[in-house]
Amino acid sequence: MTLSTLFQHILTGISLGGAYALIAIGYTMVYGILRLINFAHGDIFMMAGYFMIFAMVSLPWQIAIPLVCIITVILGVVIERVAYKPLRSAPRMSIMISAIAISYLLQNLATYLFTALPRAFPEIPFLKKIFQIGNVSSSLVTFITPILTIILVVGLMFLINHTKIGMAMRAVSKDFETAQLMGIRINNVISATFAIGSFLAAVGAILYFTDRMSVTPFSGMLPGLKCFVAAVLGGIGSIPGAMVGGFVIGLCETILVAMGYSTFSDAFTFTLLIIILLFRPTGLFGEKIIDKV
Amino acid sequence: MMTKNNLLTIENLSVSYGGIKAVKGISLTVPEGEIVTLIGANGAGKSTILRTIAGLVKPESGKISYRGEDITGISTTSIVEKGITLVPEGRRVFPDLTVLENLKIGAYLRKDNLQDDINRVYKLFPRLQERSWQLAGTLSGGEQQMLAVGRALMSRPKLIMMDEPSLGLAPIIVNDIMNIITTVNKEEGMTILLVEQNANLALRIAHRGYVCETGRITMEGTGMELLNDENVKAAYLGKSKNK
Numbered sequence: 251m252t253l254s255t256l257f258q259h260i261l262t263g264i265s266l267g268g269a270y271a272l273i274a275i276g277y278t279m280v281y282g283i284l285r286l287i288n289f290a291h292g293d294i295f296m297m298a299g300y301f302m303i304f305a306m307v308s309l310p311w312q313i314a315i316p317l318v319c320i321i322t323v324i325l326g327v328v329i330e331r332v333a334y335k336p337l338r339s340a341p342r343m344s345i346m347i348s349a350i351a352i353s354y355l356l357q358n359l360a361t362y363l364f365t366a367l368p369r370a371f372p373e374i375p376f377l378k379k380i381f382q383i384g385n386v387s388s389s390l391v392t393f394i395t396p397i398l399t400i401i402l403v404v405g406l407m408f409l410i411n412h413t414k415i416g417m418a419m420r421a422v423s424k425d426f427e428t429a430q431l432m433g434i435r436i437n438n439v440i441s442a443t444f445a446i447g448s449f450l451a452a453v454g455a456i457l458y459f460t461d462r463m464s465v466t467p468f469s470g471m472l473p474g475l476k477c478f479v480a481a482v483l484g485g486i487g488s489i490p491g492a493m494v495g496g497f498v499i500g501l502c503e504t505i506l507v508a509m510g511y512s513t514f515s516d517a518f519t520f521t522l523l524i525i526i527l528l529f530r531p532t533g534l535f536g537e538k539i540i541d542k543v
Numbered sequence: 544m545m546t547k548n549n550l551l552t553i554e555n556l557s558v559s560y561g562g563i564k565a566v567k568g569i570s571l572t573v574p575e576g577e578i579v580t581l582i583g584a585n586g587a588g589k590s591t592i593l594r595t596i597a598g599l600v601k602p603e604s605g606k607i608s609y610r611g612e613d614i615t616g617i618s619t620t621s622i623v624e625k626g627i628t629l630v631p632e633g634r635r636v637f638p639d640l641t642v643l644e645n646l647k648i649g650a651y652l653r654k655d656n657l658q659d660d661i662n663r664v665y666k667l668f669p670r671l672q673e674r675s676w677q678l679a680g681t682l683s684g685g686e687q688q689m690l691a692v693g694r695a696l697m698s699r700p701k702l703i704m705m706d707e708p709s710l711g712l713a714p715i716i717v718n719d720i721m722n723i724i725t726t727v728n729k730e731e732g733m734t735i736l737l738v739e740q741n742a743n744l745a746l747r748i749a750h751r752g753y754v755c756e757t758g759r760i761t762m763e764g765t766g767m768e769l770l771n772d773e774n775v776k777a778a779y780l781g782k783s784k785n786k
Contacts, residue, residue: 414651421637421648427599428635433623433652433698 254385259508260501265392265461267500268399272454273477274484274492275406276447282487283423283443285342289349290329292474293356294448298322298455299371299465300364306372315374319452326448327441335437353474360467368464377460395457396497402450403493410489415442423487472516476503479523485533494534548610550575550702550734551596551627556605558588558595565591567758568605573702574751578728578735580766582742582779583755589738590632592755593704596736597629598622609702624652626701632710634691638680642671645679645690649697657697664693667726685716692723696731703727704736709744717741721748742779746770754779 273295280288301321305314333352337345377391410416421429422439429436458473459465480499484491499519506515526533551573558566566588573579581589594600596607598619607615609625628649636645646664650657665672668689674682679690688708695703705724709717725748727733739745746752752769754762762775769775 417640417644417648418651420640424637424639425635428631428637430599430619431597431623431629431631432648432694433620434648435618435620 255508257384257386258388259504261386261388261392263501263504264497265388265395265500266458266504267497268395269454269458269461269496270473270477270480270500271399271493271496272402272450272457273473274480274496275403275489276451277478277481278484278486278489278492279443279447281481283419283440284334284345286334286345286349287478288447289346289474290333290352290356291447291451292470292472292477293353293360294322294326294329294470295451295455295458295474296360296465296467296470297325297356298448298452299459299469300360300369301452302456302459303369303372303465306374311372311374311376315456318456319449322452322455323445323448326444326451330441330444335440357467357471364467366467368466371459371463371465374456374460377457389461391457391460398453398457399493399496402453403489406446406450406489409446415439419443476516476519479519479526482523483526483533485536488533488535491533491535548575549573550610551736552606552608553592553596554606554608556592556595556607557603558591558600559603560591560600564603565758566595566602569755569758569760571753571760571763573734573736575701575734576728576732577750578724578737578748579751579753580737580739580745580749581753581755582739582745582769582775584779585740586757587755588758589755590706593629593706593736593738596622596627596704599629620652623698623700626699628695628698628700628703630691630695630703630705630708632706634684634687636679636682636687636690636694639678641676642679642682642690643675645694646671646697649694650699652698660697660699664696667696667723668693684712685719688712688716688720689723692720692727696727696733700733702734702736704738706738707740708737709739709741717744724748742775743770746775 273291276291277288280286298318301318302314305318309317329352333348334345337348377389377394379390380387381390381393410419418434418439421432422434422436426436476499477496480495481492483498484495502518503515506518549572553569553571555568555570556566557564557568569592581592583589591600595602598617601616606613609627614622614625637648640648646661647657650660670686671689671693679687682690708720712720721744724735724737728735737745737749746766746769749766752764752766753760754769754775762769
């Protein structure tokens with residue numbers, strides 16, 4: 251492997267990792283606030299891919315992209331209101347089962363509406379432009395993905411640490427009842443969390459599918475699971491953790507493929523999950539437990 | 544006849560928790576500007592009454608009115624908006640928010656400038672100012688209680704309800720907390736509904752007291768009357784009868 255091909259693979263890996271990071275943040279935020287693994291998140295990501303296909307049929311990409319983001323946000327918020335909110339005081343297992351049900355519902359709905367055949371993902375001309383730095387050449391999307399991911403994460407961290415809604419999110423994630431006593435409408439805060447998660451999934455979907463060219467109703471399953479692993483690796487509940495986890499998994503997977511072990515790349519991710527759960531269940535940046543009595 | 548306006552009136556309130564009746568038709572009034580205390584043993588239903596007023600628990604029957612307006616069963620957010628705030632049992636400050644953020648979140652529904660109120664709280668509790676950038680989880684129990692009271696003041700309430708503010712605190716700190724309650728009442732003119740197991744302290748600072756036993760109010764009177772009542776003495780103040 252020459253140096254430039256190595257760079258090439260690293261770049262591809264970082265780019266894939268960026269898309270994973272955006273999806274992983276959705277898992278980690280929802281977990282942080284509801285203690286729920288939102289199994290439908292990967293399928294929201296898949297639906298965003300379909301939304302993009304249909305939006306691009308008649309609209310220019312400048313309008314299609316924001317439109318797809320808005321529709322995906324609505325989908326995410328509606329799912330929370332319909333499938334999770336009524337179970338707020340139910341045992342945690344019930345809401346988890348509801349999430350799994352929504353995941354299958356979305357997959358089957360997509361199969362029913364769009365058939366199981368892969369649909370070509372539309373080309374966004376400027377993202378596909380070939381870009382060259384030294385000997386390394388790639389389409390623009392590969393360069394843009396990690397940069398955009400980092401910008402979005404920095405923005406999100408600012409929102410969470412320095413705005414009123416961010417403060418409310420941190421409060422709600424610790425203590426529902428006391429947050430209510432402050433006058434916080436927790437349902438609105440939870441909706442906002444789902445809106446942000448779904449927005450990032452939509453951005454992730456557009457970047458991810460631009461590189462992969464087609465969408466099927468099951469396109470969300472494996473990336474969804476891998477991003478869940480990324481969130482666990484980073485320490486579920488931690489946003490920077492989810493980002494780092496996404497990048498690590500994207501990079502490892504790409505490098506394994508480049509080394510000729512593509513058969514094992516998925517197995518690697520899930521082996522990693524088992525190893526983290528065995529040796530460091532709180533992940534790299536997981537919540538420390540420092541409760542004072 | 545009452546000389547003062549009643550800020551809060553509760554009539555025949557009943558509350559059930561998962562099939563068990565925790566509050567069985569109690570009535571009480573909180574006159575404006577006074578400290579009213581609700582004393583009683585563990586499990587008597589005192590906390591449930593406060594949680595119901597705060598809108599965290601929906602009552603089965605009965606009526607809660609605030610300044611003559613029926614507020615039974617409305618949302619916690621609306622209750623806070625109207626000027627009633629609850630300092631919950633166990634303080635419940637947000638451990639990974641800073642002291643300053645905890646104060647700011649107390650004023651979550653307000654849109655005006657908070658600086659005057661923050662200064663006012665810091666004047667009341669200078670300790671909090673020294674620690675304003677510290678995470679609330681690292682404060683001592685007494686400091687957390689000060690923060691919980693300060694946080695409640697930030698919403699500019701008319702009525703503060705406090706659930707067991709002395710719980711788990713060292714006796715010397717308990718005295719501080721009781722002084723703070725008196726100060727808030729006198730200097731800020733705040734009406735206070737205080738739930739306490741430490742009946743002795745609570746009755747000494749309260750204008751009026753109610754004794755709560757297994758979901759019912761069994762006695763009421765001024766703080767002094769209850770302090771000197773033989774039954775109260777025997778049951779809650781650790782002094783035997785007829786001595």
